[in-house]
Amino acid sequence: MNFFAWLVLGLVAYTSGFSIRHFRYKGTTLPNDKKWQYAAIFFVIALVVFALLNVYVMHKAALDMMFVAVSSLVATGVFYYGISADTNNKMNLPD
Secondary structure (H helix, E strand, O other), rough: OOOHHHHHHHHHHHHHHHHHHHHHHHOOOOOOOOHHHHHHHHHHHHHHHHHHHHHHOOOOOOOHHHHHHHHHHHHHHHHHHHHOOOOOOOOOOOO
């Protein structure tokens, strides 16, 4: 997999978290326990996706557990940043 593929996967992870925060919980704060539940669900989905990428895209006969685990953890961290980023920053110009 090339660098662009990793950037696209990171963008998908961040956008998933951002869209949950922006569209599902618009105007309200996301409870902390819900953040962890969404992150756990995303981690399981990421495990499956990276295991499939390992077998079908990279054509490895054996499952590379280190690749799957580290990639899933990084993707979950990016997802968690997307779901828990500060939304109060309006980027207003200073007076």
